[in-house]
Each structure stands twice: as structure tokens, then as C-alpha cells.
Amino acid sequence: MSEENIHAALLVIGDEILSGRTKDKNIGYLAEYLTNIGIDLKEVRVVPDEMDDIVAAVNALRARYTYLFTTGGIGPTHDDITADAVAKALGIELYEDQRIIDLMLQRLKPGDMNESRRRMARIPAGAVHVANPVSKVPGFQIENVIVMAGVPSIMQAMLDDVAPRLTTGARMLMETIEAQGIPEGTYAAGLGEIAKAHPRTIIGSYPQFGEGRFRNQIVVRSKDAEALGAAVGAVHAMLAGLAPVTGAH
């Protein structure tokens, strides 16, 4: 299925990200992945392993965007409360899914099954599995909420499973233009004019700083190839008329 303007939010759940102990790798991966399949990531939130915070964020984000992805908090320990929080947010009960118990028993001796591991088999009534080829225990999709693991390799495998079932929109096309030593402050006025004159594009200017000077890139994005090309041409023409300046922003 393909429609215009399909968007999404990501909710990262985990004290370990907020304490700085673990550096998140899922935001950048999901952002790039969704852009490539035609879903616009519009917002990310990171919240701690607290029921009220997760429930509030789930409800705010699922109401606003086509899809809400979550990462983290689906293991067997007491701090893994994502399934409970999503069920509470949606007003749906969790049940123990025997198919998940069976998947777990592919990796586990029957004597090692216990109450904590059974927690991972609880999903909301009506949820669809998101397959986990890495370690078997699946994530799930309920309504427009897609619940995935926090471990990056497992999150990435789950995303590969769920992506083909999602509605996607027109892909955002992107061109990057090197500003070739011309500072932002020199081309800012011209770039602003171009942005106004090309309303079907989104134009950004991104400085990097190194060795005492800025190196800038201008990025033009659009879902319309013709609009993109016209704006890119205008940027090149503008830059050709400007001279590099050292030391300036």
C-alpha cells in the first residue's frame, strides 16, 4: 500500500539511555530506515522505565502519528514493563500467548520455563507478532503501535519483519550540496529566498566544525523529483556567485 504523508514517532524506553550508560543506536537506524521506505519520522521521545511516563507518551504519540514504534523494555525482568504500559494505554488486557511459549521452548529446556520468562509471552489481545529471528521471543503490533526490542540487532531484525506490512508513502528524495568553503552567513539570505520560492522542498543548512572552521552542507529534500531538481539548481547557481570566506560562520 502506498499513500501520501505516512508518518511515525519513536518512543525509546529505558533508564540506561537517560543515564548515559548505554548510547542509543536505534534512533539513527530507525530514522534512516523509515526515510528509505517512505515513512516520515516526525518525533522521538526517550522516557524512563516508569509506567506513567510510558503510558502518557504512548497515548500522546499514537494519537498523533500514523505509526508509533517503541524500543526497549520487553525482557523478563521487573524493569521490563513496556507490554503492560502499552496495554494500559490502549485499555486492552494482556494474555499469555501459547505460540510465544512454544517459540521460547525452541531455545529452552522445559524445566527452565518459569514465571519471569512467561512474562515475555504476554501480549495484548488482538496483537500480531513481530518476528524475532535472532532470539525467538517476538515483539508485537497492536493497532498502530509496534513494540520492538531494545537490543539493536534484534530491533533491526524485527523492523525487517514488520516493514513489509506497513503502509508507506511517497519517499522523501534528498540531495546534498557541499558549500565549498562558503560560510552559512554568506549564503543564508540567498538560501532563505530559494526556500521560499520552492515551497514543495525542505531546505536545510548543516555546519560541521573542524580545524578551526565550518564546513557546510546544504540539503534539499522533496517528495517531488522535479521540485527537488529545480531547487538544487537554484542552490548551485546561488553558490556560484559567492566567494569563500575563512573564519566566518
Place this chain on the structure above:
Amino acid sequence: MSEENIHAALLVIGDEILSGRTKDKNIGYLAEYLTNIGIDLKEVRVVPDEMDDIVAAVNALRARYTYLFTTGGIGPTHDDITADAVAKALGIELYEDQRIIDLMLQRLKPGDMNESRRRMARIPAGAVHVANPVSKVPGFQIENVIVMAGVPSIMQAMLDDVAPRLTTGARMLMETIEAQGIPEGTYAAGLGEIAKAHPRTIIGSYPQFGEGRFRNQIVVRSKDAEALGAAVGAVHAMLAGLAPVTGAH
């Protein structure tokens, strides 16, 4: 100054993070930095370069936390609207600060000053500079909102400038315990009991996955060294009574 429970949120402003083009480096850096100085990072949001989205997030977060840090959107181009958005959120006018113009002229020939560059000198009335030793143009603090650059090296320098002026709380202490091959599902019940019995600690279990199996770390955090030590001792005692299991979660 030092008080209990000083907390903060971070608002990352930028289309380039949401498109996946730029991978954020500021969330993890700020998280670790604030933890180390006794400020608890409780929430992160990433929003696009859109006025309404930024204003809404600034107002939601500044009301809820001791401090709100923002990164990104303070350059001279049309997509740099953070100062305008913060001023709008707080209901304060921007003014052109001559001291910032003077700082810019340290790097710039007078003839290269223009309207776009002057935009970077606009800060809300009453704001205090956050010094930028890297490229001169400062960030600012207004009320409990601290506005910083998105370029990581500049953000980090700004953080070093503002941090000594912030109210900080008791530092969160942290101990990491390797689970030594014992799967989460084996120790989850015991760990949950320990978490309940040690309410002044926050206990998390963090799996990594590689070479077909999980390697888990248990992290105990507390602002009270004695409470931390007691919980860590209990975790070690629990793990000593359990045997490694391969293949299980």
C-alpha cells in the same frame, strides 16, 4: 548549590536527525555529563525545525523539569528558528545583543556582517550568554531553558561553560554486575525481589546479544552509597546460587 533531585530534559531540534541523515551524538553525551554532575536526565524529545512543534515541546518540558536543554537551530539560515521558538514559548521578545555582534566581529570582517549573521545575535530579553569558545557566537540561558548549538564540539564547550552555574543534586552512584552467563529469565524473579527489598535503589537488567547468546549486565543505581552497597551485595549473593544456562533469555 546542591539540592536533592534536580532533573532535566533535552530537546533536540532538527530535521536532519529525524531523517537519519545526521546521527545524533548529543543525547548520549549530555546524558552522561548530567549524570556525573548530579542532574537526572528524565526525558529527551527530538522534533523537526517547525515552530509549533518546538514551542509545544519547550513549554511541556520547561514546566516539568528543573532545566530544559536544547540543541540545534541557532545558526544564521532560515531553518534556524530555535531562538524565535523559545522566545515565543516564554512570551518574551528577542533583541539584538551588541555584545554578540562584537564577538562575531572578532572572527569576521566588518564588511561581511549582514542581516543573516545578525540573526545569530538575537536573544530573549534577560537571557544570559552561554559562552562558545569554539566559534564565538554564544548560546543562552533564559529562565530554566538553556539553548545550545547542535554541532557536538560546540555543544560540549557550551555545556562546560554553563554547568558550573547550575543547581546540582546528589549524584547518582552506579555499580555494574556481570551476570556471568546466567540468563535474565533465570535471575529475573530473584532480581525483582531484591528491587522490592531495596526501594532506595533503581535496579536494571541489560542484555547484549552476540554470537548467538545473551550477555547480561545488572546495574544498580542509588544516591545513597549504603543502600547501593546493600543491594549490590544481595545481587552477588543471588547470582552465586544460580547456574549458567546456554541459549536461554
